[in-house]
Amino acid sequence: MWQQIRSNEIRSAVLVAGMLMLLLLIGYFLGLAFLDNGIGGLIIALVVWAIMNMVAFFQGDNILLALSKARKIERDDHPRLYNIVEEMRIASGLEKMPDIYIIDDPALNAFATGRDPKRASVAITSGLLQKLNRDELQGVIGHELAHIKNRDVLLMSLCSILLGTIVILAYYATYMLFFSSMTGGRRSSSGGGGGGAQVIILIIGIVLMILAPILARLIYFAISRKREYLADASSALYTRYPEGLASALEKLGGSTAELKSANKATAPMYIINPFRRKGKPATDLSSTHPPISERTRILRSMAGGVSLADYDSAYRQVHKGSGGVITPAAVASAGAVGLRAAGPEAAPIEPEPSKLERTREVSDLMWRKSNYRTINCDCGTKLKVPPNLKKVNVKCPHCGRIHPL
Amino acid sequence: MPIAGWVIIGIVVVLLLFFAGTYNSLVRLRNQVKNAWAQIDVQLKRRHDLIPNLVETVKGYAAHERGTLEAVTNARNLAQGAIGKGVGAQSKAEADLSGALSKLLAVVENYPDLKANQNFLALQEELTSTENKISFSRQFYNDSVLGYNNKTQMFPSNIIASITRFQAGEFFEVEAPAEREVPKVSFT
Numbered sequence: 001m002w003q004q005i006r007s008n009e010i011r012s013a014v015l016v017a018g019m020l021m022l023l024l025l026i027g028y029f030l031g032l033a034f035l036d037n038g039i040g041g042l043i044i045a046l047v048v049w050a051i052m053n054m055v056a057f058f059q060g061d062n063i064l065l066a067l068s069k070a071r072k073i074e075r076d077d078h079p080r081l082y083n084i085v086e087e088m089r090i091a092s093g094l095e096k097m098p099d100i101y102i103i104d105d106p107a108l109n110a111f112a113t114g115r116d117p118k119r120a121s122v123a124i125t126s127g128l129l130q131k132l133n134r135d136e137l138q139g140v141i142g143h144e145l146a147h148i149k150n151r152d153v154l155l156m157s158l159c160s161i162l163l164g165t166i167v168i169l170a171y172y173a174t175y176m177l178f179f180s181s182m183t184g185g186r187r188s189s190s191g192g193g194g195g196g197a198q199v200i201i202l203i204i205g206i207v208l209m210i211l212a213p214i215l216a217r218l219i220y221f222a223i224s225r226k227r228e229y230l231a232d233a234s235s236a237l238y239t240r241y242p243e244g245l246a247s248a249l250e251k252l253g254g255s256t257a258e259l260k261s262a263n264k265a266t267a268p269m270y271i272i273n274p275f276r277r278k279g280k281p282a283t284d285l286s287s288t289h290p291p292i293s294e295r296t297r298i299l300r301s302m303a304g305g306v307s308l309a310d311y312d313s314a315y316r317q318v319h320k321g322s323g324g325v326i327t328p329a330a331v332a333s334a335g336a337v338g339l340r341a342a343g344p345e346a347a348p349i350e351p352e353p354s355k356l357e358r359t360r361e362v363s364d365l366m367w368r369k370s371n372y373r374t375i376n377c378d379c380g381t382k383l384k385v386p387p388n389l390k391k392v393n394v395k396c397p398h399c400g401r402i403h404p405l
Numbered sequence: 406m407p408i409a410g411w412v413i414i415g416i417v418v419v420l421l422l423f424f425a426g427t428y429n430s431l432v433r434l435r436n437q438v439k440n441a442w443a444q445i446d447v448q449l450k451r452r453h454d455l456i457p458n459l460v461e462t463v464k465g466y467a468a469h470e471r472g473t474l475e476a477v478t479n480a481r482n483l484a485q486g487a488i489g490k491g492v493g494a495q496s497k498a499e500a501d502l503s504g505a506l507s508k509l510l511a512v513v514e515n516y517p518d519l520k521a522n523q524n525f526l527a528l529q530e531e532l533t534s535t536e537n538k539i540s541f542s543r544q545f546y547n548d549s550v551l552g553y554n555n556k557t558q559m560f561p562s563n564i565i566a567s568i569t570r571f572q573a574g575e576f577f578e579v580e581a582p583a584e585r586e587v588p589k590v591s592f593t
Contacts, residue, residue, distance in 0.1 A: 079527070083534035090444060091541035093437075093549070240544065 019162045029205040049165045056157050061113040070101035070123040071369045088141045091238040092149045107259040108252045111270045112144035120148040130362045139245025146234030152227045166216045170209045233311035246299035253292035427565045434553040438574050441546035448538040456481045466519035480505040492575045543577045550574035
């Protein structure tokens with residue numbers, strides 16, 4: 001398990017280094033083309049990248065949570081959700097309890113954020129909290145905590161910033177190239193007699209401007225998909241119950257509601273791609289997430305046990321003839337791990353609320369979080385009073401009783 | 406200095422580095438095992454704290470289930486007494502407590518009023534979750550012990566483990582008979 005994380009870190013580091021090289025190349029050629037100084041361009045690219053990294057490192061999670069309009073909840077707001085997160089925290093061996101956020105949206109999705117396991121948050125939509133039962137929610141939370149435990153959040157934000165910088169630089173560079181060639185105002189090389197060399201540099205530059213963003217995106221998607229598989233495998237290991245996550249993913253995939261607060265930059269953070277289109281197989285290289293049908297198929301083929309090795313062999317079974325997703329060292333080091341039965345093993349009865357109760361629970365929670373006051377009328381109606389109401393009394397719409405505020 | 410001298414120095418340095426690295430990772434794994442055990446203790450204590458509350462609530466609705474209630478209270482006291490008496494004794498006492506609790510919760514099925522009580526429902530959620538947390542912390546403890554034991558018994562780290570007296574950790578035993586099933590192994 002822990003070895004798996006380390007060998008993955010090495011592999012990811014190689015890919016990240018590849019992206020960094022692309023960035024440096026772009027910076028160098030930009031410098032050559034516009035400043036007559038490759039090193040200068042290289043330094044500018046590095047500085048832009050460093051500033052974006054600093055912002056993401058210190059404020060990235062807050063920005064992401066604010067962008068997705070997530071509200072923090074405490075234990076008393078939703079004891080069951082809090083308990084599930086704590087259960088998964090224990091199973092994953094995380095030391096600190098992550099903060100829990102709710103996004104008021106009927107779409108089904110969830111994400112984890114935070115630069116390290118000591119400063120981490122999980123956010124889930126209110127739709128998810130309503131639709132999933134305890135086992136399914138456990139699987140989803142297990143997946144998110146696996147992202148935290150495996151330090152995917154840090155890796156993915158590092159990558160997305162690299163990608164962003166490359167895209168921005170390439171975009172402005174092509175723009176400037178067109179602009180300068182149209183006005184003919186190209187600075188002459190100070191070396192003199194370098195007309196041929198200048199043209200070659202220009203051509204390499206143009207090719208690079210076109211290829212680099214595409215290449216960077218492919219690397220980025222490859223890393224992202226790999227991390228999703230690993231998080232699924234870890235979730236199965238934590239919960240000892242892959243069916244929970246499989247059935248949750250199925251529900252997530254079946255829902256058509258689109259998450260309003262997601263955007264392209266934050267997409268890889270979610271448990272499923274918030275922008276997937278119906279009917280598109282999405283097995284291609286241009287996707288941040290593996291297709292849901294494939295993820296559930298792998299989870300359901302884990303017949304023998306729930307260790308990472310079992311996930312790996314299930315993956316091989318689904319992808320006939322391809323290599324596994326988990327490194328051989330990790331497969332060898334992990335012992336056999338058995339599945340557990342549905343529901344918690346020691347508890348004879350599960351206090352599982354019905355769908356209606358869950359819906360009521362979640363809507364009450366969202367009202368409370370919006371600072372609405374609740375008044376229980378004697379006729380059984382629950383009145384929700386908005387926080388900025390100026391009136392002194394409210395009348396119950398059902399029985400006409402007057403309630404003072 | 407002749408080349409042989411450099412080679413010997415090089416070998417010694419590599420050996421020292423290997424020794425230090427292995428020793429440190431053994432310490433790290435042993436601390437993880439200790440910490441995982443502390444996590445189980447936290448959850449067990451939480452369960453002990455919840456039980457008097459539960460017994461009181463059930464008593465209000467099902468006073469004549471005295472035998473079952475007493476069995477739970479006794480098992481709880483025994484489990485509390487077993488704290489600090491070693492992994493084996495403690496896991497036995499906790500298994501007995503789990504058994505008594507599941508009997509009580511089965512009896513509760515006959516009292517619809519009790520099952521509708523908000524206080525009881527909240528307690529039941531807490532108890533269910535605590536049971537889950539116990540099994541998850543036990544699971545993490547056993548995973549940690551497995552990793553640690555592998556390190557102390559496998560070559561070549563076992564040499565350093567035996568020189569520096571790292572002893573193998575003890576697994577937290579399974580409690581339910583269903584869990585004792587041998588994991589299926591498939592050779593594909």
